[in-house]
Amino acid sequence: MMITSRQLTLAGIAALALVWGLLPEFTLTVMSYIGLYALVAAGLVMLTGVGGMTSFGQAAFVGLGAYATAWVCTSPWVAAWLPAGFPRALLPWVGLLLGLLVTYGVARFLGSVTLRLSGHYLPLGTIAWGLSIYYIFGNLDVLGGFTGITGLPPLTLGSLSFATPLYLGPVIWGVLLLALWALHNLLDSREGRAIRALKGGRVMAESMGVDTAHYRIKLFVLAALLAALSGWLYAHLQRFVNPTPFNINIGIEYLFMAVVGGAGYLWGAVLGALLITLLKEQLQDWLPRLLGSSGNFEIIVFGLLMLVVLQRFADGLWPRLNHWSARWLRPDTRQAAPSVRPVTLAQRTLPPAGEVILQSRDVSRRFGGLLANDAVNMTLKAGEVHALIGPNGAGKSTFFNMISGVDTPSSGEVRLMGAVMQGKPSREFAALGLGRTFQHVRLLGQRSVLENVALGAHRRGRQGWIASMLRLDRAEEAAILAEARRQIERCGLGDLADRPAASLALGQQRVVEIARALAGQPAALLLDEPAAGLRHLEKQALAVLLDQLRSEGLGILVVEHDMEFVMNLADRITVLEFGAVIAEGTPAQVQANPRVLDAYLGGSDDLAGAAA
Ligand SMILES: Nc1ncnc2c1ncn2[C@@H]1O[C@H](COP(=O)(O)OP(=O)(O)OP(=O)(O)O)[C@@H](O)[C@H]1O
Numbered sequence: 001m002m003i004t005s006r007q008l009t010l011a012g013i014a015a016l017a018l019v020w021g022l023l024p025e026f027t028l029t030v031m032s033y034i035g036l037y038a039l040v041a042a043g044l045v046m047l048t049g050v051g052g053m054t055s056f057g058q059a060a061f062v063g064l065g066a067y068a069t070a071w072v073c074t075s076p077w078v079a080a081w082l083p084a085g086f087p088r089a090l091l092p093w094v095g096l097l098l099g100l101l102v103t104y105g106v107a108r109f110l111g112s113v114t115l116r117l118s119g120h121y122l123p124l125g126t127i128a129w130g131l132s133i134y135y136i137f138g139n140l141d142v143l144g145g146f147t148g149i150t151g152l153p154p155l156t157l158g159s160l161s162f163a164t165p166l167y168l169g170p171v172i173w174g175v176l177l178l179a180l181w182a183l184h185n186l187l188d189s190r191e192g193r194a195i196r197a198l199k200g201g202r203v204m205a206e207s208m209g210v211d212t213a214h215y216r217i218k219l220f221v222l223a224a225l226l227a228a229l230s231g232w233l234y235a236h237l238q239r240f241v242n243p244t245p246f247n248i249n250i251g252i253e254y255l256f257m258a259v260v261g262g263a264g265y266l267w268g269a270v271l272g273a274l275l276i277t278l279l280k281e282q283l284q285d286w287l288p289r290l291l292g293s294s295g296n297f298e299i300i301v302f303g304l305l306m307l308v309v310l311q312r313f314a315d316g317l318w319p320r321l322n323h324w325s326a327r328w329l330r331p332d333t334r335q336a337a338p339s340v341r342p343v344t345l346a347q348r349t350l351p352p353a354g355e356v357i358l359q360s361r362d363v364s365r366r367f368g369g370l371l372a373n374d375a376v377n378m379t380l381k382a383g384e385v386h387a388l389i390g391p392n393g394a395g396k397s398t399f400f401n402m403i404s405g406v407d408t409p410s411s412g413e414v415r416l417m418g419a420v421m422q423g424k425p426s427r428e429f430a431a432l433g434l435g436r437t438f439q440h441v442r443l444l445g446q447r448s449v450l451e452n453v454a455l456g457a458h459r460r461g462r463q464g465w466i467a468s469m470l471r472l473d474r475a476e477e478a479a480i481l482a483e484a485r486r487q488i489e490r491c492g493l494g495d496l497a498d499r500p501a502a503s504l505a506l507g508q509q510r511v512v513e514i515a516r517a518l519a520g521q522p523a524a525l526l527l528d529e530p531a532a533g534l535r536h537l538e539k540q541a542l543a544v545l546l547d548q549l550r551s552e553g554l555g556i557l558v559v560e561h562d563m564e565f566v567m568n569l570a571d572r573i574t575v576l577e578f579g580a581v582i583a584e585g586t587p588a589q590v591q592a593n594p595r596v597l598d599a600y601l602g603g604s605d606d607l608a609g610a611a612a
Contacts (some may be wrong), residue, residue: 003330004330005322005325008325009267017170020169021166025164025166028164028169030277030278031165031169031173032169032172033237034273035172035173035175035176035273036172036230036233036234037230037257037276038176038257038272038274039175039176039179039226039227039229039230039233040059040227040254041261041269041270041273042176042179042180042266042270043222044223044257044263045265045266045268045269046195046219046222047220047222047223048258048259048263049259049263050195050199050219050264051195051199051216051219052198053115053122053219054122054126055220055251055255056123056126056127056252056255057126057127057129057130058130058251058254059130059245059250060129060130060133060134061107061223061225062231062234062250063133063137063231063243063245064102064106064133065100065229065231065232065235066234066235066241067143067149067235067241068095068096068099068102068103068228069091069092069095069096069099069152069232070095070143070149070240071095071098071149072091072092072094073092074149074151075142078094088153089156091153092152096232099228099229100225100228103224103228104224106224107220107221107225108217108221111220112217115213115216115220116213126251127251130247130251133246134243134247137243137246148240148241148243149240149242151239151240152236152238152239152240152241153239154168154236154239155233155236171233172233175229175233179226180267182469183266184266185468185469185470185471186465186468187266189473189477190457190468190473191464193447193451193455193458194210195215196447197455197458198212198219200442203406203442204442206426207404207406207426207427207429207430208427208430208456208458208459208520209427209431209458210458211427218465222465227254253276256306257269257272257276259272260272260275260306260316261273261317262315262318262319263316265316265318265319268318268319271316271318271321272316272317275317279305280302283297283298283301283302284298340474340478341475342475342476342479342482343476344479345460345461345476345479345483347521348523350552350554351417351523353553354382355381355382356380357380357416357524358379358380358403358414358415358416358524358557359378359379359415359416360376360377360378360379360402360413360415361412361413361414362376362377362411363376363399363409363412363414364376364410364411365398365402366410372398372579373399373402373409373579374580375412376395376399376576376579376581377581378403382523383550383554384550384556384572385546385547385558385569385570386555386556386571386572386573387557387569387574388400388574389560389566389573389575390575390576390577390599391599394579395579396559397439397528397559398579400436400528402414402422403557404426404429404434404526405425405426405427405428405429405434408422408423409422416429416432416433416434430520431459432523433521433522433523433524434523435456435517435520435521435522435524435526436517437510437516437517437527437528439559441509443502443512443513445500445501446500446501446502447501448497448499449493449496449497449499449515450497451484452501452512453487453488453512453515453516453519454481454484454519456484456517456518456520457483457484460480460521463477484515485497487516488512488515490515491511491512491515491545492511492545496508505533507533507535510530510531510533510534511538511542514527514530523554524554524556525554525556525557526556526557527556527558527560529560529561530542530546531562531565532560532561539565543568546558546569558570572586573590575590575599577599582595582596582599583596
């Protein structure tokens with residue numbers, strides 16, 4: 001078939017719209033529910049699949065959206081409080097506003113409390129507040145207790161009334177498609193890259209200038225608002241609310257939908273909602289007949305099926321469907337890079353060569369009884385390559401962490417561009433012009449080299465979430481992507497820009513990290529073992545690149561074990577042993593230093609080899 005997946009989606013939507021009026025009432029109701037569930041699951045795809053935070057409590061936010069409008073529409077207190085003559089038809093819209101506001105407040109609060117938890121504690125935390133909110137619904141008399149609230153009005157807009165699934169269904173699906181479009185845009189932007197970076201670990205994301213705590217809360221609030229929106233529509237579809245659909249079981253079901261569909265894929269949310277709703281429907285129908293007695297058997301079968309799916313398709317079903325359909329669908333050839341005139345990105349003026357840009361004064365770091373760094377003094381100047389060497393366990397990585405904001409010195413001072421920095425987060429180091437790579441490569445393996453490198457330019461963009469969702473960020477995005485491509489080409493990886501980062505050899509991935517750091521236009525570049533895993537020719541190319549960067553005025557600090565590489569490239573070398581500086585000087589001075597030779601001949605013969 002010669003159509004693309006995008007065209008197929010549009011055709012599917014058009015076909016559904018055409019036959020909608022002909023479908024039986026029951027089908028329309030089921031379809032409407034699928035739309036509502038998919039809206040919640042889409043939020044979970046963002047939160048769990050993309051952002052890496054698992055929540056079992058989304059049903060509670062659906063409840064907030066539903067109860068807010070139910071209360072506004074039926075409470076005599078609200079009716080008395082509103083000005084006389086306030087049109088009743090507007091009450092659901094007031095309910096929507098209230099629901100979103102309350103959800104925003106509750107999610108911000110719960111997010112700031114729970115998102116600090118790590119590992120298993122975060123999902124456990126979501127179960128805790130999911131349960132609490134459910135019992136609040138059930139125990140508040142003003143919300144009708146466990147019986148709930150009945151008599152909700154239908155949604156109306158002017159003379160249009162959306163009283164039945166025939167009319168409300170298209171609204172639900174319209175809202176869902178709009179949300180998917182906005183979320184898709186968000187993911188395909190500077191902010192989306194920052195959201196994806198959350199999964200790459202706090203250290204990496206913060207080094208790119210991303211305020212991870214802030215992004216986690218924003219993502220949590222976004223998912224909660226989508227759930228509340230679904231709850232609002234749900235309430236006006238059902239026309240009554242009670243606590244049952246908002247309990248923790250349903251919260252788990254929402255999570256299943258996202259995971260079964262494919263937690264990393266927005267359309268996976270729709271697929272998951274569709275499959276689970278239909279499956280539940282069928283099982284509820286067939287199992288009692290098959291077993292000859294009534295009971296909630298479907299939950300047992302459901303649980304078993306879930307285990308099989310999660311075992312066999314850990315990434316969910318959507319990527320499988322994609323893979324399978326790729327055989328007969330034409331690849332989508334829309335340009336990844338938008339065709340607008342790029343803006344000019346913020347530029348940094350580099351300090352003049354020879355100026356001290358990074359400095360440590362008597363930096364020490366203690367781990368219990370171990371002194372991993374002992375009063376280390378070091379300076380990095382603009383326009384030089386400074387190497388930090390020392391035997392294994394000498395404290396190089398520890399020092400690297402101190403001067404990049406990953407860890408805080410026990411004592412001593414770190415200055416970057418003259419500013420006192422110890423104790424500040426790495427994103428503030430990034431803001432002042434520090435770029436870095438990692439000893440253990442930290443890339444988003446499934447994303448392209450281009451996207452990984454573009455993340456490095458995060459701080460140079462300005463457009464926020466709303467602008468990204470509405471696609472108002474395209475000129476800036478074009479500039480960021482162009483900058484990323486320029487850095488990739490400069491690092492000699494031009495042919496690999498569109499490949500997933502994980503498909504590159506480890507040495508090349510290290511170079512991708514250098515390109516990513518360069519995209520942030522740093523003044524100081526910290527490279528942790530950049531030559532490890534590179535072949536001879538690649539090392540030569542890397543040396544040429546670093547030489548060029550030095551001549552452009554960057555200050556480069558390298559931790560490296562390859563002595564030949566270091567001796568040929570570095571202007572100055574600092575040697576660490578047992579956490580303390582034992583020598584500092586030019587390569588020739590260091591190679592002639594008896595303490596250094598001693599330290600190295602004791603552990604490794606690299607230096608002697610390079611010196612010979
Ligand atoms: N978080 C930590 N807790 C306790 N000890 C640590 C911690 N991090 C490092 N150390 C110890 O500090 C010392 C210095 O380690 P570090 O990793 O800085 O050395 P290195 O010079 O980078 O070594 P390598 O070349 O092997 O990477 C080691 O003895 C290490 O075991």
